[in-house]
Amino acid sequence: MKAFALCCTLMVSGATLTLAHAQTTVPPAAAPAAAPSGLYAALGEQAGIDRLVDDFVERLVRDPRIGPQFxxxxxxxxxxSLAEQFCVLSGGPCTYHGGTMREVHADMEINKGDFxxxxxxxxxxxxxxxxxxxxQNRLLALLAPMHRDIITRH
Ligand code: HEM
Incomplete structure (x- = not known):
């Protein structure tokens, strides 16, 4: 029940974000321009993001629901890759070297529950x-629209 509510909140904020983005004139591939100001600092800059991602991935692989997928x-x-992605999304001075969310997750059959x-x-x-x-919500709002590329099993 909690997960369902979360999903829908995220979907709504994702839709809102997309709309806001569509109405703004930004150069292509200007992900940092969309980042809420101060988010990179709020995450503790590179060191904080590294600590966050370390713990996050440990939790992911231990999660009985989705751990096996890793x-x-x-x-x-x-x-x-996640540290680079979160850094770029939050407006930090990084470059993301990984694949697109669509390419990377294409054959994983990820559903809403997994997400x-x-x-x-x-x-x-x-x-x-x-x-x-x-x-937290600011970062989640930036990740939410990715559900369209990541969830392939409905
Ligand atoms: C907002 C949600 C998500 C984000 C932001 C995200 C982000 C990423 C990133 C940045 C990578 C590394 C890409 C690269 O290095 O090229 C990755 C890989 C991966 N993701 Fe996701 N992901 C998300 C959701 C999921 C979900 C729900 C699952 C499955 C339960 C999943 C499973 C995986 C796996 C297994 C890999 C590793 C692929 C490999 O070993 O090459 N992801 N993800």
Missing amino acids: KDTKPAALKE NALVEQLQRAMDAQGIAFRQ
Whole structure:
């Protein structure tokens, strides 16, 4: 029930974000321009993001609902990509070197439950890092629209 509510909140904020983005004139590939100001600092800059992602990936692989999907994944490589992605999304001075969300997750048959489980673990990891609720929501709102590329099993 909790997961369902979370999913829908995220979907709504995702839709809102898309709309806001469509109405703004931004150059292509200007992801940092869409980042809420101060989010990178609120996440603790690079060191904070590294700590967050470390804990997040440990939680993901231990989660009985989705952990098995990471059995062939090298945690260090995933952590590096996620840290770059969160850094870019939050407006930090980084470059993301990984694949697009659509390419990377294409053959994983990810459903809404899987997506929500991952978001739940990210929230726990952010709580554990002492990241304020409002800042958590800012990061989640940036990730939410990705459900369109990641969820392939309906
Ligand atoms: C907002 C949600 C998500 C985000 C932001 C996200 C982000 C990422 C990123 C950045 C990578 C690394 C890409 C690369 O290095 O090229 C990745 C890989 C991966 N993701 Fe996701 N992901 C999300 C949801 C999910 C979900 C729900 C699952 C499954 C339950 C999942 C399973 C995986 C797996 C297994 C890999 C590793 C692929 C490999 O070993 O090469 N992801 N994800």
